[in-house]
Amino acid sequence: MKRKITRRGFIKKHSQIMLSVSLASYFSIPMNVIPLYANDAIKIDNIHKKNDLTILNDRPINAETPPHLLNDSVTPTNRHFVRNNGIMPNLTSNEVNNWTLKIEGNVHKEKLYTIKDLKENFEVISKVLQLECGGNGRAFFSPPTPGNQWTYGAISCSEWTGVRLLDVLKASGIKDTSIYTGHYGADIHLSGNENKDAISRGVPIKKALDVNNIIAFSMNGKNIPKIHGSPLRLICPGWPGSTSQKWLTKIKVLDHVHDGTKMTGKSYKIPKYSTKPGNKVSDSDFKIIESMPVKSLITFPKTGLTHYSLKLNVNGHAWAGDKNIKKLEISIDYGVTWIEANLFNPINKYAWQDWNIEIIFPSKGYYEIWSKATDEDNISQPYDINWNPKGYLNNTIHRIHTVINV
Amino acid sequence: MFKNIKFTLFFILLFIIKNISFANDSDTLSNKELLKYNCSSCHSLNTIYQQRLSKEQWKEIILLMYSENDMPKMIKKKEDILINYLASNYGN
Numbered sequence: 001m002k003r004k005i006t007r008r009g010f011i012k013k014h015s016q017i018m019l020s021v022s023l024a025s026y027f028s029i030p031m032n033v034i035p036l037y038a039n040d041a042i043k044i045d046n047i048h049k050k051n052d053l054t055i056l057n058d059r060p061i062n063a064e065t066p067p068h069l070l071n072d073s074v075t076p077t078n079r080h081f082v083r084n085n086g087i088m089p090n091l092t093s094n095e096v097n098n099w100t101l102k103i104e105g106n107v108h109k110e111k112l113y114t115i116k117d118l119k120e121n122f123e124v125i126s127k128v129l130q131l132e133c134g135g136n137g138r139a140f141f142s143p144p145t146p147g148n149q150w151t152y153g154a155i156s157c158s159e160w161t162g163v164r165l166l167d168v169l170k171a172s173g174i175k176d177t178s179i180y181t182g183h184y185g186a187d188i189h190l191s192g193n194e195n196k197d198a199i200s201r202g203v204p205i206k207k208a209l210d211v212n213n214i215i216a217f218s219m220n221g222k223n224i225p226k227i228h229g230s231p232l233r234l235i236c237p238g239w240p241g242s243t244s245q246k247w248l249t250k251i252k253v254l255d256h257v258h259d260g261t262k263m264t265g266k267s268y269k270i271p272k273y274s275t276k277p278g279n280k281v282s283d284s285d286f287k288i289i290e291s292m293p294v295k296s297l298i299t300f301p302k303t304g305l306t307h308y309s310l311k312l313n314v315n316g317h318a319w320a321g322d323k324n325i326k327k328l329e330i331s332i333d334y335g336v337t338w339i340e341a342n343l344f345n346p347i348n349k350y351a352w353q354d355w356n357i358e359i360i361f362p363s364k365g366y367y368e369i370w371s372k373a374t375d376e377d378n379i380s381q382p383y384d385i386n387w388n389p390k391g392y393l394n395n396t397i398h399r400i401h402t403v404i405n406v
Numbered sequence: 407m408f409k410n411i412k413f414t415l416f417f418i419l420l421f422i423i424k425n426i427s428f429a430n431d432s433d434t435l436s437n438k439e440l441l442k443y444n445c446s447s448c449h450s451l452n453t454i455y456q457q458r459l460s461k462e463q464w465k466e467i468i469l470l471m472y473s474e475n476d477m478p479k480m481i482k483k484k485e486d487i488l489i490n491y492l493a494s495n496y497g498n
Contacts, residue, residue, distance in 0.1 A: 059450035144458040144498050146467055190448035191476035265474065280462075 052079070056148045060084035060190065061227065064136075064153035067398070068302035070317070073347065073354050074128050075156040077220050082227055083133050083154065085262070086187040086198020089247050096231045101168075101215065105182070105252035108173030115217055115231060121171070122163035127214060127237075128351040130157045130319045132292050134240030134268050137385075137394025143278045145391030152297060152398065157317065157352045160235045162216035165251075166209050174205070174253055181208045182258040183234055183245035189261070200260030201242045201268065205253075207290070212237055212350050215248065237350035238321040240268050240289050240392075263288070270388040277387035291321030294381055295395040296328060296355075296373035303400035310363075310406055315356035316398070318343070318373035327374040328355040332367050335383065335397075341371075361404045372397045437491040444480060444488065445471075454496060461493035 053063040063082040070079060101118065103111045113121070133154035135147050169181075181202040189196035207213075214235045217224065224230040229246025236243040242262060252258075262268060269286035296318035301307070318325040324346070329338040341357035361367060374380040381397045435443065445454055459467065468485065471477035480488070 056456060057450065057452045059452070143460065146457055146459055146463060149456045189476070192448075193476050196476065261474075265470070 053081070054151075054153065056150065060086060061088075062148045064150055065156070066302075067152045067297050067299050067316075067400075069299075070153065070155070070297060071299040071315070073157070073317075073351075074220070075158045077158065077222070077225060077228070080156045080158055080219075080228060081133065081154045083148075083241055084187070084198075084227075084246075085242075086189050087192075088226060089186040089188065091186070091226070091230075091247075099231045099249075101232060101248060102250040103168060103172045103253070104250065106175045106178045106255050107169075107253050108175065109171075111168075111172050113168075118163050118168070118215065118217070122167045124161065124163060125214065126159055126161040127212065127349075128157055128159045128347045129212070129214070129235050129237035130155065130350060130352045131235065131237060131241050131244055132156075132295075132319075134242060134289055134292070134392045135390075137396070138391035140394055140396070141385060141387060141391045145389060147391055154241070155295075155297070155319075155352075157319075159220050160214050160216040161218040161221070162214040162232075162235075164211060165213035165215055165234065165236075166211050168215060169208060169251070169253065172253070175255070177255040178205050178253045180204055180254045180256065180258045182252040182254055182260050182263075183243065183248065184250040184252070184260075185229070185233075185245045186247035186249050197261040199242060199245075199262045200258070201240075201245070201263055202252075202254070202258035202260065203236055203239060203243050204290075207236065207239065238291055238319075238323075240292065242268055257288075266390050268392065269390065270392055274386060275388060279389075281389055289392060291323070292319075293393055293395040294318075294320035294323070294325070294373050294375040294379055296325075296371045296381065296398055298369060298371050298398050298400050301400070301402065304402070306403040306405050308405055310361045310404060312359045312361065312402070312404070313356065314341075314359055314369060315354065316371055317352040317354055318371075319352035320373065320375035320379075322350075323375045323377065325353045325373050326376050326378070328353075329372045329374070330357050330359065331370040331372070332359060332361065334368060335370060338372065364404050364406045366401065366403050368399050368401045370397050370399050437487060440484060440488055441491060444477075444484075448475065448477070454492070457496050458498040459493070459496060460498055461489060464489050464492040464496075 052069055053065055056062045061082055061084050065079050065081050099115055101113045133150060136150045136154035138145060138147055139149040139151045182200060183202055184200050187198040189198045216233055216235050217231060219228055224233060232248045234245045234248050265283060266286055268289050270289055271281045272285050272287050275281055296316060298314060298316040300315045318328050328341040328343045330341055331338050341355040344354045346353050372381050381395050385394050385396055472479060
């Protein structure tokens with residue numbers, strides 16, 4: 001019980017660490033002296049109710065969901081992965097209640113909205129939207145690439161309620177010269193430098209004006225939990241999750257490609273040309289990732305189990321960033337033959353698509369079950385990784401294994 | 407209430423650390439301590455433990471920490487020791 005309380009104190013602790021970081025700079029402590037407080041093992045809170053997730057990092061908190069826990073059509077909040085780049089803002093209820101969103105930059109009318117204003121001025125909608133981290137699957141890169149070593153579970157499809165980004169941008173009158181957006185949030189850069197953003201990414205105007213982006217204030221019918229960006233976050237479905245700014249405070253309309261934190265260098269970028277695994281690529285040869293690629297997951301059964309029947313029901317999801325899925329196939333013989341699964345329509349545009357199949361195994365034995373999705377443009381999942389230096393976009397077919405014992 | 411006392415003590419401790427810090431000569435630090443002192447103020451060492459990177463990649467990571475993340479510059483000697491330590495313990 002005592003331990004639980006400590007865990008809940010995480011955010012509090014974090015703010016103390018922040019203070020110690022700023023204090024450290026005040027006293028200009030030499031680099032090799034670290035404030036003692038920051039050395040304490042930091043317990044993870046806010047992730048209570050997220051006990052089933054795999055924690056990749058505790059400071060900042062990054063956690064993913066094992067595939068078999070993603071079986072629901074709509075991802076429950078406690079099974080939604082967590083990607084944090086900075087320190088979560090320590091918000092008072094006053095700050096939450098008086099939250100504002102600023103729309104500025106290359107617009108005719110700059111605006112400042114409270115959440116109440118947003119609800120009153122724009123149509124409130126709910127949509128089930130897939131959100132995937134650009135680095136999902138990085139753990140399988142060979143040679144390895146730096147960053148959080150996500151395996152399969154930095155993907156979700158929860159229900160988000162809010163107003164359309166399109167409506168809000170239109171109300172400000174976007175100037176014709178606009179080409180990009182820049183998104184800003186209240187999280188703090190890990191260095192504690194208040195003039196730096198932890199992350200600030202954006203999307204081309206064409207994507208920003210898609211009707212499916214939501215400025216959300218609720219997740220699965222409840223207020224967004226702090227760890228997922230309360231009280232306001234942007235959802236740009238189908239694109240790297242980093243474009244879906246958490247703790248959203250400001251959207252800037254730009255006449256140039258956004259140059260915020262993690263828009264520059266090699267972040268969320270892949271080489272313009274395919275690259276020999278392990279090769280170095282210069283910054284100028286990178287391009288920004290846009291839509292996420294076609295991908296699928298087997299969410300039932302859990303990998304590694306023994307089953308005592310030749311018949312096995314298998315199911316999962318498939319998604320393809322901006323696109324729809326056309327076909328889902330399963331192989332139980334290492335890709336020699338494929339069987340088509342039942343594929344369902346998405347709940348709405350940008351929701352992942354459920355699929356299922358009853359497999360009849362020819363005999364007892366050890367099997368791998370592979371799933372391969374094909375999108376509306378006939379593009380399928382690859383067998384192996386198209387290597388890139390930062391470990392993005394691994395959309396290889398999903399493989400689980402099972403023993404059939406009859 | 408108890409928390410506040412703890413917090414005040416922490417300030418005082420910080421002040422003391424500040425004044426004795428130069429006694430902490432870098433040469434006496436083990437490689438592990440070198441890693442801890444230089445790389446765990448912003449994020450936990452789990453950020454590092456997760457990685458399996460070549461020496462070249464570790465060099466790049468440290469340059470990235472300087473250029474993008476406000477990490478204070480280390481002296482060259484310590485930097486080299488750290489890169490070797492990282493490549494041999496968290497290498498690929």
